[in-house]
Amino acid sequence: MSDPAVTPSREPTARLPGWRGIAADWSSDQRSFKTASWGKVMMWVFLLSDTFIFGCFLLSYMTARMSTTVTWPNASEVFSLEIAGHHMPLLLIAIMTFVLITSSGTMAMAVNYGYRRDRKKTAILMLLTAAFGAMFVGMQAFEWSKLISEGVRPWENPFGAQQFGAIFFMITGFHGTHVTIGVIFLLIVARKVWRGDFDTGRPGFFTARKGRYEIVEITGLYWHFVDLVWVFIFAFFYLW
Amino acid sequence: MSHSATASATPAPSHDESQQHPIRLYLVVWTWLFILSVGSYMVDILQFQGLLRWGLIIALMLLKAGLIVSIFMHMRWERLALSYAILVPPVLILVFVALMALEANYTQLTRVLFLNSGT
Numbered sequence: 001m002s003d004p005a006v007t008p009s010r011e012p013t014a015r016l017p018g019w020r021g022i023a024a025d026w027s028s029d030q031r032s033f034k035t036a037s038w039g040k041v042m043m044w045v046f047l048l049s050d051t052f053i054f055g056c057f058l059l060s061y062m063t064a065r066m067s068t069t070v071t072w073p074n075a076s077e078v079f080s081l082e083i084a085g086h087h088m089p090l091l092l093i094a095i096m097t098f099v100l101i102t103s104s105g106t107m108a109m110a111v112n113y114g115y116r117r118d119r120k121k122t123a124i125l126m127l128l129t130a131a132f133g134a135m136f137v138g139m140q141a142f143e144w145s146k147l148i149s150e151g152v153r154p155w156e157n158p159f160g161a162q163q164f165g166a167i168f169f170m171i172t173g174f175h176g177t178h179v180t181i182g183v184i185f186l187l188i189v190a191r192k193v194w195r196g197d198f199d200t201g202r203p204g205f206f207t208a209r210k211g212r213y214e215i216v217e218i219t220g221l222y223w224h225f226v227d228l229v230w231v232f233i234f235a236f237f238y239l240w
Numbered sequence: 241m242s243h244s245a246t247a248s249a250t251p252a253p254s255h256d257e258s259q260q261h262p263i264r265l266y267l268v269v270w271t272w273l274f275i276l277s278v279g280s281y282m283v284d285i286l287q288f289q290g291l292l293r294w295g296l297i298i299a300l301m302l303l304k305a306g307l308i309v310s311i312f313m314h315m316r317w318e319r320l321a322l323s324y325a326i327l328v329p330p331v332l333i334l335v336f337v338a339l340m341a342l343e344a345n346y347t348q349l350t351r352v353l354f355l356n357s358g359t
Contacts, residue, residue: 015319017320018320019320021319021320021321022320022321022324025319025320025321026321032321032325033319033321033322033325034319034321035318035319035322036318036319036322041322044322044326045326047326048326048329048330051330051333052329052330052333055330055333055336056336059333059336059337059340062337062340062341062344063340063341063343063344063347064344066341066344066345066348067343067344067345067347067348067351068348068351069348069351069352069355076284089284089285090281090284094277094281097277097281098274098277101270101273101274101277102270104270104273104308104312105266105267105269105270105273105312107312108266108269108270108311108312109263109266112260112261112263112266115260116260217314220312220313221313224308224309224312224313225313227308227312228305228308228309228313231301231304231305231308232301232305234280234301235280235297235298235300235301236297238284239280239283239284239293239297240294240297
């Protein structure tokens with residue numbers, strides 16, 4: 001939601017590609033990110049800082065797992081489900097992964113319809129994304145209560161190395177918080193889209209500025225990042 | 241909805257900041273993410289072990305991450321100045337990984353040497 005006065009339509013359109021383009025963009029003494037609005041750049045910078053946070057979590061997990069002399073719990077067994085007598089390893093996690101990927105797909109389409117100014121489809125797809133996100137959080141709550149009832153605590157667990165509980169609750173809890181915040185953001189923006197705020201130029205609640213459909217893409221960036229983090233958690237925590 | 245007509249008639253001026261791609265692209269990427277996820281799930285089902293397991297996990301993870309960042313997050317269509325500013329700093333995490341791997345090995349060694357069972 002950048003100021004209309006700084007939209008880059010005034011700038012020359014011929015821009016250098018490749019490394020010369022990077023040098024030209026950064027040394028232009030104006031704005032370095034020529035084609036991205038500040039709203040988008042700020043979201044990217046936030047996501048970069050969030051990358052470091054999750055990076056540190058996964059790092060501490062790696063350090064704990066590498067340095068313990070006790071066997072690390074087998075995630076494949078810890079997160080298995082018994083369905084109709086069948087033993088399904090890691091089933092819940094797989095379903096959660098598919099739900100989150102699907103939500104990412106609907107979000108990408110919502111962004112697309114947003115830029116086409118298709119108000120209804122954008123809002124419906126965003127609500128669908130939020131529903132998948134809420135489903136994900138619900139399954140995570142199920143997973144947490146299952147593990148807690150089996151005796152997993154941050155300081156001990158019946159499966160192996162004691163650090164397992166602390167790492168599990170920390171990483172999945174932080175990720176689940178991100179998903180929850182994303183769902184709330186999606187609902188807020190979807191409501192604005194549905195109401196037609198970005199067509200009528202209705203002033204925003206907090207800044208009193210007119211919003212643009214770009215906020216759908218910025219919300220989308222956050223949402224895809226949540227999916228991205230899950231890709232890494234899935235690989236390192238559940239599969240490794 | 242009078243805006244929709246003007247917007248679709250003149251897509252060029254807003255091309256700088258907004259992204260216009262066919263929906264099909266997102267469906268294709270979504271399908272690929274699905275296939276790759278099934279792949280990483282199969283790594284666990286088939287109980288691959290050792291280097292094969294780790295290699296597959298990492299490869300599938302990076303492919304999925306690449307698809308999400310480049311297509312879903314539109315990084316592919318951003319100027320390189322932004323892409324590099326965002327994508328290069330996380331490489332520092334790898335340096336941190338190397339440091340902590342050394343540290344963890346040392347900690348484990350001392351635990352093996354000085355604690356009987358290790359805790």
